[in-house]
Amino acid sequence: MQRKPAAVLVIAALALTVTACGSGTAAPASDTATRSTGEGKTHYPLTITNCGKQYTFAKAPSRVVVMNGGSVAEVSSLLALGLGGRVVANAQNYGASDVPGRLDAIKALPTGGIKLNDQQDIPREAMLGLRPDFVISTYEGGFSAQNGFATRDDLSRIGANTYVPQHACGATGMVAGNPTIQDSYDLLRDLGKIFDVPGKADQVIAAAQQKVGAAADKVRGKPAKNVMLVFPGMGADDFSSIAAAGMWNDILARAGATNPFNDPAGNEFATVSKEKLATTPIDALIVVNYQNPDPDGSAKKILAQFPQWDAAKNKRYLVLSDSIYLGPSNDVAVDKIARLVHPDAF
Numbered sequence: 001m002q003r004k005p006a007a008v009l010v011i012a013a014l015a016l017t018v019t020a021c022g023s024g025t026a027a028p029a030s031d032t033a034t035r036s037t038g039e040g041k042t043h044y045p046l047t048i049t050n051c052g053k054q055y056t057f058a059k060a061p062s063r064v065v066v067m068n069g070g071s072v073a074e075v076s077s078l079l080a081l082g083l084g085g086r087v088v089a090n091a092q093n094y095g096a097s098d099v100p101g102r103l104d105a106i107k108a109l110p111t112g113g114i115k116l117n118d119q120q121d122i123p124r125e126a127m128l129g130l131r132p133d134f135v136i137s138t139y140e141g142g143f144s145a146q147n148g149f150a151t152r153d154d155l156s157r158i159g160a161n162t163y164v165p166q167h168a169c170g171a172t173g174m175v176a177g178n179p180t181i182q183d184s185y186d187l188l189r190d191l192g193k194i195f196d197v198p199g200k201a202d203q204v205i206a207a208a209q210q211k212v213g214a215a216a217d218k219v220r221g222k223p224a225k226n227v228m229l230v231f232p233g234m235g236a237d238d239f240s241s242i243a244a245a246g247m248w249n250d251i252l253a254r255a256g257a258t259n260p261f262n263d264p265a266g267n268e269f270a271t272v273s274k275e276k277l278a279t280t281p282i283d284a285l286i287v288v289n290y291q292n293p294d295p296d297g298s299a300k301k302i303l304a305q306f307p308q309w310d311a312a313k314n315k316r317y318l319v320l321s322d323s324i325y326l327g328p329s330n331d332v333a334v335d336k337i338a339r340l341v342h343p344d345a346f
Helices: 032-037 073-080 104-108 124-129 152-157 181-194 198-219 247-254 274-279 295-305 329-342
Strands: 048-050 053-057 064-066 087-090 135-136 160-162 225-230 286-288 317-320
Touching: 032 247, 048 181, 048 247, 053 152, 053 160, 064 295, 073 087, 087 181, 124 152, 152 160, 181 198, 181 247, 181 329, 198 247, 198 329, 225 329, 247 329, 295 317, 317 329
Parallel strands: 064 087, 064 135, 135 160, 225 286, 286 317
Antiparallel strands: 048 053
16 A cells, blocks of 8 residues: 555545444535434444454544545545534635535535645644544544554543545555445445434435436447546656556446556556557546636647547547546446447437
């Protein structure tokens, strides 16, 4: 597991075993009812097992801190479940969103007035000073003393439970595992159980599944189209940060597409020579927008260099941001990509 350079921290995307007994297209702005009453379906005390350790919740958390970890999955999931009012400090912010209203909703969350460290995350003393009762990290390295963070034991001693998405347990780098859309659903279910909104989580998941399934049904049996995802400006040049292994491959597959640069070894990004690109058939291009002042211009610049691509001949490209990562909005990406590469199916 390689740590990514600073430019990648905020874009690297990242379930939980419970032992007790809207789709991604909406970003709820208010959680007053949820905060005050819950659904009464979670029976506290709730004990869960996360990354091999047990954590017991006497009640739904009310002072939540969300660490950066190069993700917006966790804060977006809280917002999708109407739980923004529980957050006392959020360090996650991608700077763009495929969901109307979500970017503003994230910006409106409190940051706790914390000075982030050189990893753009919350250092130990600042974390403890926030007096959280629940801390979410994208990867287990977010609780590493060696990295200058409060450990899970540190937080337990002040009464705070901690959580890491199950696929990222044991991960010390910003990028954890090779998640799929199912991991996004698992994250929503976990948070729904912990915060006593499992019904809301089920609703969000069901709506997303319906949209993903509808798109997949439309393109079923059609030849998979070659799609290149690129992150212009992240690396030394436009082709040093091409998407390889990652959640986007599951998204592409459901949309009737495939990634010709997927890396079975699990490397998230690939550097591809212009010679290799020139001989690879590319049917569509996706530019991932991370703090890019002109993502459409970036797409057009790339297409102009490879006029032999079908993508260039048909001006077939798409700009996406947070929906291609772990989080509640993968249905948005599946639907948009399917419509891009198989327009005749819609």
